[in-house]
Amino acid sequence: MIEFHLDSRSGVSPYLQIVHQVRHALRLGLLREGDQLPTVKDVVSSLAINPNTVLKAYKELEHGGLVAARPGVGTFVTKGLTSAPLVALGPLRQDLQRWLAKARRAGLDDESIEALFIDCFRSDSEEDVA
Amino acid sequence: MIRLTLVQFRLQAIIVAGILVLAAILFAISGQHLYHLYNTTVAACPAGSDCSAAKDAFLNNHVILRQLLGLLLLLAPALLGIFWGAPLVAREYESGTFRLAWTQSISRGRWLLTRVALLGLASVIVAAALSLLFTWWSGPFVRITADRFNPGNFDERGVVAIGYALFAFALGLTFGVVIRRTLPAMALTLASFLAVRLAFTFLLRPHLMAPHQASMPLQSGEGLGFSPSASGITFSLGTPNIDNAWAISSKVVDSAGHTASNSALHAFMVNACPAIVSAVGSGQSTQGVNHAPADPTVFHDCILKLAQNYHLVVSYQPASRYWTFQWTEMGIYAGLSLLLAGFCYWWVRRRIA
């Protein structure tokens, strides 16, 4: 069983924080296939957040195929998340460094680079979810 | 709601019940003693003989206690009004608990009615018990003094205390409901209760039924005496006592039935009792039949002469009306209480603030 926490200052909406924490736990293997997620009531009574928030997070995870709700019983993990194999990281890192160099040569400062990256990343994620 | 009211007031109920039981015991013990004394002294005195010595001796018993108990009977209704009536709703307003009570599944009207009915009933029981006990306890005294109908004595015995208790309670409730602060409501309850009681006793009670008139000889007046007045020397006397009746007022009238004016009396005295006129004129006011300083014979002679031409007409309520008056007065106060309670019921259901 995992525990959630909420960072009210992070600017990330609460339900997304829960989604991320579940995915992180899955990635690390803290949650495995067949494990039960904490009940809505338990989450809510430890975090003092709205139950709808938890429901929304669980629904999104279900939509992503990671968990499934069994009415009257609880929500259970259906699929694990594996980390990308370490070997894939090397080339990806190199690609990124090349891109960063290009961005600097084009005259972008730190904030612009960050803003550009986050903007692309977000719209990419949204396309995934939609 | 009934159960709840009992739970909320259980401490008060226990205290008051305890006091009542204590009072009953004290009354019983003391009363037994009194009745025994009465039966062996005054009642044993043969009829026809002068029993005044025995009577006076008896009346000197428990004087302070009698006065204290009488005071208790007069105060008890006011206390009920202050401590049960005023805080009943005012406390809820002051502590904010009305916001708790009036958002439960009960209408305000029913909430109020149940509390008022239960506490009203309790007030009636307390008042009735105290009144009954005191009436029984003071029985021997009143048998001797025969003044149970007089204001003061009338208020302490019989059933009127029940009406007073209900009225004080309703008055307290009303002030509490309207003012919403316990202490000011208590103060106002006390003040207005006293005002109404005094006004009723002295202004209204004499006229509840048209009084009877009786002719009585001059000597039956209390405290006969001579004194100076604006129209010259005149004589004064207090209203006589009529056994067990309520003598309200009296006036001096001549043989034709006309009220004797001070100047007419003065003229008569100048003629009939010149010695008295000069005695009083020299500044010696003689009050009372037994306290004639100068010359008792002259004093008595004057009275006799006056009595031949003048007598008293006394306005009074006959003894037979005692219980009618008791029930009527109780009924009026009880009726007022109902009106006040009805007002409170209506007022509380308005949701102004």
Next chain:
Amino acid sequence: MTAVLTANGLGKRYGRRWALENCTLEIPAGQVVGLVGPNGAGKTTLMHLAVGLLTPTTGSIEVLGGRPAESPAQLGRVGFVAQETPVYESMSVADHLRFGDWLNPTWDQQVADRRIDQLGLDRSQKAGKLSGGQRAQLALTLAIAKRPELLILDEPVASLDPLARREFLQSLMEVVAEQQVSVVLSSHLVSDLERVCDYLVVLVASHVQLTGGIENLLAAHVRLTGPRSGLETLPPSLQIIEASHTDRQSTLIARVDEPILDPAWLVERINLEDLVLAYMRQIQPDASARPHLVEAHR
């Protein structure tokens, strides 16, 4: 979508002062609604109107489809905790439970017992001796054990220390998860509301300034920072809630229907507290000059 509370032109006047004026609201069911605004804004007045402690001067209010406090049954469907959580100081905790039981036909003793045990309250303790947090929890127990459809809580955590506040909100959220009850809760602490509420009503100076689902409101409002000269390029549908200017720069909080494409403007998400503050600073003395009510639907 049924509404738990509908108000139409609702107003309440005391003497010459309007405590609440021209209030038109429709609060949806199944939500935790935050009622926020400065002191004296009319939050308590609105709540007292909703539970039938007050009657309106103008307009109407309907709760769960009926007039507030029109019958004992209606009173049983709404649980209320007043400001300062009034309790009977000389009555014990157990007596308070009896109070709830005897005055409410829908009272569920099991719910009450479970909560009292969970809270670890001593049943024989006089309510006056409880701590602030314990009193609030007792008052909440009284409100929920009658299984209401709607809970109305007037600043329940205002005078509680942070731990008691958190515990109360945890308790409340547990109740919402278990009982399917709608909640309207007022506070002047926006941070509490953000975790707990899904719907918001902002009340300022006796008027409703803003209502809507929190997520939609946050999505619809942005903070714009840019050159003063850039004001003309903003789309006309944009509604400026708050603006501040220096000689060269303007910072705006605005409601947007369409994305701002002009790169001159830095567009940032706004957090709930800043959003509420922007609306709270927007005081409208003249009702007719008020921008139309912002309403965001799910």
